[in-house]
Amino acid sequence: MAFGAFTTTAAPPTDAGARKRSKVALILLLPGLAYLALFFLVPLVSLVLTSLQSKVPGGDIGEYQFDLVFANYGTVVGQYGEHILRSFGYALVATVLALLFSYPLAYFLGVTLRRFPLLQALGLTLVIAPFFISFLLRTLAWKQILSDEGMVLGTLKNLSVLPADAHVTGTAGAVIFGLAYNFIPFMTLPIYTSLEKLDLRYVEAGGDLYASPARTFFSVTLPLSAPGVISGTLLTFIPAAGDYVNASNSFLGSPDTAMIGNAIESNFLTQQNYPAAASLSIILMATILVLVAAYVRRSGTEDLV
């Protein structure tokens, strides 16, 4: 998957003509890189500048001017501290849940189904099937399934398993559930890729040396699938922390579950408070970069980039 894609740096070409042809390389690279500079790097700079803007004195709503108001950051942290904590808390729990759900599934696809190529292909198709239907619709479907009088809660209430006023949608649990659900394929596929290449003789060796199945799993299988686990957790955690669909009122959330993405959206698109939205974006991006760098370093693979 994406995060593993840059790990295998193919050896640069060695033939003598390669150096001479670096002009061709420049022509090939320039349009795409210029595009990314203009529509990825400049926007980031633009966000930093916007985050430091101040209101035009006597201006309308949404009118800001160039300034260096670093206090904007303090203001948004004070105002949206809870949103920020919720984002990373929800994303962390959702990532752990998605990992616990996906690992056995990936193991099943990559190891158990090895002898059945057709079933394996079918299983992989089922894993990516959710990609083919908008995640907004899938989340709305969960909202309706889990609604107060819906299939699940309605039945449980009729059977008096749950009290009549029990509800799921709008709670932190529902938002975390939605986040975990939405990113299951992103977790399963990279772990599958690691496990599919796993040499089973190592696992057999563990058993031959009288290691218990649990011991074999934790000292052989799990470490060998670590690259997949790292990719999967990053591919889940990063988008989950920035998501604002699951936590929004019309989906699985409520005002009490609003995350940093919801604060950025409402500040930018509704309140036209661009400096606040920009400061929150920078805080989100910086925190994620720091967390990812620390995580990647701790897990011992520094060749992700």
Next chain:
Amino acid sequence: MNSVSRFLSKYTIWLYAVLAFVFMLVPIVYTIAFSFNDSRRSNIEWRGFTLDKWLSLCEAQGVCQAFANSILVGLVSTILATTLGTMIAIALARYRFRFRAATTLLLFLPMATPEVVLGAGLAAEFLTAGVPKSALTVILAHTMFCISFVVVTVRARVASLDPAMEEAGRDLYASPSQVFIRVTFPLLLPGIIAAALLSFALSFDDFIITNFNSGPFVTFPKFLYTAAARGLPAEANVVASAVFFIAIIAVVTVQLTSAARRKRLAAQS
């Protein structure tokens, strides 16, 4: 160990996998089922089976327009991103140049940045530059986030390409452009097609970045988000279900043909 528990331990993972797949498919089945619902204003309660929504798809306000807009944006940004990304992928795999590390980082970062930051950043840029939000700004945004994924996909293909093929072309006095058109490009084509499909899927399904940069322009996901607040019409389920079926059929066809080809190759050798 008695036979029951041995049976259980052997098949637990099968049981788990079946339950996991059922769980993953629940909202998909739900969405497809409700495309056949004889709904009135809201599509929440089941009121009976009907094909009406499939047959009178475009009667619901805005569904078809939003769908057409998404196709347009998907096609244009796929062409742009696939072209730019393929060029970068070839350069990365085949040429030696300075700033290689910086280039790789610039390609990696958009994939590691939360979408909300990408969306807000572009919106801030367009705001500062005074560019009004429209189909154009959406296409510019989609092309940006698709490029990195194209590079990843095509680069894998370039790296697996046997340089001897191109050498053979040169040995037979083909000009560099002939080698590219007759040898390199056809060999890269499966990778390029895969990258284009991935780009289209990413663009078609994108909501978060689109929401920040579309203004009055409505794509299909944006239609869903706006309509979700007041209740979604069943026609939205119809569009999504139709897309789902087409995509599944395409994937299964590709898998079956490649399985058949593998079998044929195995039989020959």
